Amino acid sequence: MELSDELYDQIVSKLEQGDQYAEAGEYNKAIEKYESALNLVPLQKENWEVSLHIYTAMADSYFNLGNYQQANNNYEQALKCPDGLGNGYVWLGLGETYYELENMDKAKDALMSAYMLEGKEIFEDEDDKYFSLIQDSIG
Structure with missing residues (x-):
């Protein structure tokens, strides 16, 4: 199963926007972008390779905010993804x-x-x- 090119590009675009916020230390804005990327991923989100990157990026942002429980939840989700x-x-x-x-x-x-x-x-x-x-x- 593969995502359409169009959908994949939309997801990656949100992911990259999130990364830019994260690099600037704006972790709450980064998380918003990552969540909007994740919302575009079809259900059984852990079945899609791109979800590994989204969950990991979200986890990193939560970690940097000191929200270790949310970070932990997202790393756990990342493990369930392909190659996790x-x-x-x-x-x-x-x-x-x-x-x-x-x-x-x-x-x-x-x-x-x-x-x-x-x-x-x-x-x-x-x-x-x-x-x-x-x-x-x-x-």
Whole structure:
């Protein structure tokens, strides 16, 4: 199943507008654009590849606003999308939100998944506290 070119272009356009707001630090405006992109995606949103990008971008914006529960919900949705489970960045974000929500067991599992998929490099631009959580578990 594929989206029509026209619909895909509309979705990507909203996604790109959201990214521009996010890069400018205007996360609430970014989330509005991401939500309008997601609203264009046909139902069973997690069946569409483009949803992975939308949920991840939304999660990042919520994370930057300090709304860790909403960020967590969106990373969880991203995992259900095509290629979601194999995406180390999604696992990293999920782990960081669990950490901030003080659910250390789930944080550890998710961060370990990110590490297994991507190696230590994925933690390079992140706060050291996240890698520290799994450091002892790495052979």
